[in-house]
């Protein structure tokens with residue numbers, strides 16, 4: 014590696030603008046004549062919209078327009094879509110209810126938009142919205158899975174009887190049942206995966222402009238995938254034509270999945286800009302974010318794991334109910350199915366797996382991908398089962414896992430995935446050593462003498478990233494391909510622009526992607542610019558989610574670089590009168606190997622553009638592009654171990670130590686990778702200890718602000734000890750596996766396993782607040 | 798409507814604003830200082846933190862009238878020209894930011910924290926003092942490192958002055 018090449022801890026190129034307040038986020042965009050949108054939202058979880066009276070609102074100072082669902086229908090704007098088809102066990106397609114951007118007739122969750130007011134100023138739009146009179150006929154609501162599947166439950170969509178979207182399954186039921194019959198031990202558990210709100214710190218925002226002369230739209234939006242947004246807005250919603258719509262996602266303040274989807278508000282802003290003939294800005298406030306950003310998780314699961322007499326796993330049976338909220342969000346159907354149940358084998362040899370997943374509608378905010386998306390839920394099931402099994406079987410939790418590890422690769426699981434490589438013992442060993450597992454009994458005894466309950470918890474997670482091989486996901490129901498594109502432009506002076514379809518919203522692509530280029534050419538990262546997030550600049554791309562930007566996005570860059578380098582070598586060989594096979598690239602020069610003959614990159618580039626002396630038949634210029642479609646998923650894996658003290662007097666959990674040992678394959682910038690892990694762990698600990706979206710029975714979200722929803726703060730968390738073990742991914746050119754979600758996947762079970770170890774009690778729901786832990790301790794004491 | 802006079806980042810400014818305007822919106826919408834961010838509506842996240850007369854304050858909790866006549870420093874006014882403030886440099890060097898959205902508020906709070914503690918800080922104190930600033934990206938690990946690093950750098954810089 015060079016000082017700025019692959020593996021170097023290069024300080025981020027993007028940071029100067031961020032630390033000086035010069036970042037450009039969507040809400041920072043101001044355009045001439047801009048108006049502001051404020052939505053009128055339903056206060057009810059389920060109701061018929063009887064009437065909307067806009068007359069008072071229209072009289073308010075500064076109100077430009079009031080638009081409702083009726084006008085959206087008039088203008089033939091399409092309903093929101095779900096882009097992944099799932100079929101039920103019986104072969105029928107999923108049951109999708111219509112989701113109009115503003116409800117013309119029925120509202121199905123608190124916060125659903127029924128109208129929008131466009132005002133000259135932010136406050137005038139808000140005043141106008143306050144003056145819109147909506148009358149509703151309230152309907153009974155089903156605000157939880159249990160309520161939605163109960164007999165006689167209120168029905169949300171006529172298309173989905175019993176509120177069931179699909180009843181899907183995977184694996185071999187008969188073989189699994191047989192394995193259970195011969196098992197020596199069976200461990201069974203009910204597992205609840207609490208509903209979370211993603212809470213990127215930058216609220217969603219959109220600035221839409223319409224140029225009537227050109228019939229052209231420009232949309233600045235907080236998106237993780239601006240090209241997908243353009244595709245959906247044009248092909249499905251029909252707001253604009255694809256070649257007449259420019260989508261720009263500039264600096265975006267975090268996403269975690271929630272900014273993948275194309276929401277009603279962005280679509281309405283775009284449509285309203287044409288309707289009113291004025292640019293329209295909409296920026297969510299935090300309460301709107303709680304009510305309308307897609308939520309995450311929310312599973313109810315029954316799981317059973319069967320062991321033979323040697324403590325080898327012989328089978329796993331899982332039945333999960335997943336809450337998808339009131340409407341099917343863009344990728345919601347895939348999260349509890351192909352992103353979840355395909356990971357139920359964990360790191361283990363499990364010969365028989367059968368999983369059933371029933372997804373249901375409820376009168377709550379739609380649920381979709383949130384950091385990890387299905388994989389944290391799978392990991393939580395598997396790792397809670399392993400820990401609980403170890404306790405029941407009186408086995409050491411580390412050794413029970415070790416005994417069942419997959420050790421030879423490739424490994425085909427019974428649930429589709431073919432793991433390509435890994436070394437699960439290596440990450441377990443690294444974690445055990447770092448936490449000093451051998452010293453744990455002594456530490457526990459000492460803590461006990463100080464009145465504290467000490468616990469240790471493990472989590473050996475695996476995930477499927479590098480999303481995704483297009484053909485494979487297509488056969489599973491995905492409506493899109495999940496390749497990535499890249500373009501390399503070498504300028505005549507030898508500086509380089511990389512255009513990528515990946516999108517950075519905190520991941521530091523401007524630095525890591527530049528490092529890959531710097532490494533190949535032996536130049537400084539400052540000679541390389543990364544261009545992304547603008548559909549007018551980058552032709553197409555699938556964006557950033559599912560830890561795909563390294564494994565898929567960088568691979569596309571490598572492919573494009575290879576093409577560019579091949580051409581540049583031909584030019585250099587021509588000038589140096591050598592054979593192109595003898596040309597090597599070092600320190601920014603094209604050299605004839607074994608000689609001192611060389612041509613600088615800048616001269617090769619200049620020659621390509623002057624075109625005065627190129628090999629016969631060669632086109633001028635030095636620009637190449639590539640599409641890269643992965644051949645398989647990648648499989649980051651690791652071992653997290655967490656040591657906690659629980660105060661029996663207060664139920665409060667304190668971290669003593671938190672170790673994460675991850676195998677991400679090749680690391681481009683370890684500093685950035687570690688940052689990703691830190692942030693993921695914080696979100697996973699947040700789920701375990703603090704966070705939970707709570708609805709009351711009528712469907713009111715009780716946790717719709719930072720006063721009520723406990724975000725992890727600095728003093729809730731410890732510093733983390735990170736280790737890396739490495740097996741290179743054989744499926745892509747650099748051996749990258751991806752690191753964006755691991756922290757959120759691996760940490761949650763480790764924390765709950767540690768607390769349940771401390772209190773000697775497996776009945777503990779997340780978030781494990783002091784009150785819940787205290788009750789769990791005292792429930793046990795009362796039982797004894 | 799009132800006319801508000803302020804000194805912002807060393808420059809006298811005046812703006813006409815509705816009385817209900819929050820300081821953060823005056824800074825962003827009227828003065829174009831978009832480095833100060835809005836992350837919540839309940840004064841919990843700290844993304845909007847600026848210095849008013851030298852003290853860190855959440856500018857979403859201040860009506861413009863309350864700030865009238867005061868001296869305000871925003872993230873844009875922290876560096877000396879091209880030379881980053883030690884806190885800004887420490888955040889960059891320690892990878893104390895990812896998406897950058899919380900960063901201006903974090904930095905403004907942290908500068909005030911170091912001043913109030915005369916540079917004597919340890920990890921536990923920094924974590925407790927950061928209670929009012931939420932970051933969703935970093936898990937705070939590298940933010941804490943950045944603040945401790947900057948506290949050292951600021952001490953050295955003060956001693957040199």
Ligand code: FES
Nearest residue numbers: 836840842843857
């Ligand atoms: S915007 Fe001021 S504290 Fe959140």
Ligand code: FES
Nearest residue numbers: 895899932933934
């Ligand atoms: S860096 Fe993204 S919220 Fe802190």
